[in-house]
Amino acid sequence: MNPPVTGKNLRSLMPALLNKRYFNYGGQGPLPIPSLQAIQNSWQRIQELGPFTNDVWPYVLAELNSTKKALANTCGVSINRIALTENVTSGCILPLLGLPFKPGQRLLISDSEHPGIVSACIELARRQQLEIDILPVQQLRKGVDEHKDVDILLVNELERKLKPSTKLVVISHLLWNTGQIIPIKNIAEILLAHPSRPYLLVDAAQSFGQIPVATAANNADIYAFTGHKWACGPEGLGGVAISQRVLEEGSPTLIGWRSLKNESIINLEQIDPFHSDGRRFEVATSCIPLLAGLRSSLELLDQEGEETSRLKRIQSLSYSLWSKLKALPEINCILQGPPPAGLVSFTIPHSKSPKRMVRLLGQEGIWIRDLENPICLRACVHVTSECSEVHSLARNIEKVLKRL
Numbered sequence: 460m461n462p463p464v465t466g467k468n469l470r471s472l473m474p475a476l477l478n479k480r481y482f483n484y485g486g487q488g489p490l491p492i493p494s495l496q497a498i499q500n501s502w503q504r505i506q507e508l509g510p511f512t513n514d515v516w517p518y519v520l521a522e523l524n525s526t527k528k529a530l531a532n533t534c535g536v537s538i539n540r541i542a543l544t545e546n547v548t549s550g551c552i553l554p555l556l557g558l559p560f561k562p563g564q565r566l567l568i569s570d571s572e573h574p575g576i577v578s579a580c581i582e583l584a585r586r587q588q589l590e591i592d593i594l595p596v597q598q599l600r601k602g603v604d605e606h607k608d609v610d611i612l613l614v615n616e617l618e619r620k621l622k623p624s625t626k627l628v629v630i631s632h633l634l635w636n637t638g639q640i641i642p643i644k645n646i647a648e649i650l651l652a653h654p655s656r657p658y659l660l661v662d663a664a665q666s667f668g669q670i671p672v673a674t675a676a677n678n679a680d681i682y683a684f685t686g687h688k689w690a691c692g693p694e695g696l697g698g699v700a701i702s703q704r705v706l707e708e709g710s711p712t713l714i715g716w717r718s719l720k721n722e723s724i725i726n727l728e729q730i731d732p733f734h735s736d737g738r739r740f741e742v743a744t745s746c747i748p749l750l751a752g753l754r755s756s757l758e759l760l761d762q763e764g765e766e767t768s769r770l771k772r773i774q775s776l777s778y779s780l781w782s783k784l785k786a787l788p789e790i791n792c793i794l795q796g797p798p799p800a801g802l803v804s805f806t807i808p809h810s811k812s813p814k815r816m817v818r819l820l821g822q823e824g825i826w827i828r829d830l831e832n833p834i835c836l837r838a839c840v841h842v843t844s845e846c847s848e849v850h851s852l853a854r855n856i857e858k859v860l861k862r863l
């Protein structure tokens with residue numbers, strides 16, 4: 460039997476965790492020292508080889524390939540379905556804007572999506588004369604749901620909201636506001652049976668690096684993630700797993716030399732100059748040293764334990780925080796049952812300001828964030844969190860509430 464996951468080794472490698480109590484993994488994960496060193500080493504190697512020489516290209520190619528392989532492995536998809544991006548948003552938007560919509564078709568967007576993605580959908584709808592419908596999921600607040608009521612409610616809601624002309628559904632794998640996990644495979648199955656075969660775009664900002672993602676990534680058309688949140692990699696590097704259908708039916712959008720089969724020459728007669736794999740959605744020069752940083756962080760996470768064991772530890776910490784907060788008289792936890800992952804959102808009385816709570820906790824060296832929709836506070840625990848931190852957070856929330 461594997462020893463229980465403690466996260467201790469990884470924690471000891473993260474300078475960001477040594478002098479504060481950190482609960483903003485959903486905003487950005489701390490970067491471990493070995494990942495920082497891997498970035499530095501890679502940068503140095505590129506300079507030694509010569510940044511633009513025939514000597515450096517095999518190194519760059521090997522870096523790109525081994526990173527895509529690692530990401531493809533985590534997502535359980537073949538390497539040709541992966542495109543490297545800078546962040547979650549570009550992973551969602553680059554393939555989205557190239558989908559073949561017709562005027563009058565409809566986009567069904569969950570009510571818990573990130574403003575960047577929602578605004579891109581609104582602009583897309585304006586340009587291509589599409590209509591937008593909203594799928595209510597914020598109300599699904601059961602948390603860990605042994606009876607699968609969440610799945611049933613969601614499926615009912617989806618079937619109610621899907622129209623014959625719906626061509627795209629946009630939803631997150633793990634909702635950034637409530638912390639509820641969405642059963643992506645169930646949604647994909649419904650869409651597959653729907654007459655208009657809507658595409659499924661999944662925002663994986665909060666799932667990648669935290670919960671197992673392979674089933675969802677395999678069932679989505681666009682599964683977009685970043686390395687800089689739960690995977691604890693550097694900011695500026697993300698990726699997207701793209702279905703074979705979108706690779707075949709979607710056009711490249713932000714086009715550059717990396718999208719091209721032959722990057723050095725293009726003639727006007729060429730009909731389809733673009734790669735047919737994930738590179739179709741890659742653009743141009745990007746920061747190669749970050750690749751080594753992300754691989755290092757993914758390896759360090761794996762060394763702490765395999766995905767499901769890590770999630771068990773995260774769940775035990777989030778359960779502990781959720782129970783402590785639930786016991787405080789002025790706090791309402793957003794989820795009615797234990798959190799299925801590491802996001803714990805809660806409200807404080809209307810008369811008290813969440814922003815002030817964030818500021819006052821920050822003065823104690825404790826970092827959480829507030830959210831606008833619904834207005835609430837959110838604390839995240841990861842495999843590197845400690846029980847003592849969770850105690851301290853709950854105690855300080857209680858203390859600060861009296862000062863608000």
Ligand SMILES: Cc1ncc(COP(=O)(O)O)c(C=O)c1O
Pocket residue numbers: 485486545546547548549572573575631635662664665685697
């Ligand atoms: C659900 C969700 N989507 C998208 C984003 C934006 O991420 P990025 O800056 O990597 O595009 C965030 C960031 O918090 C998020 O939580």
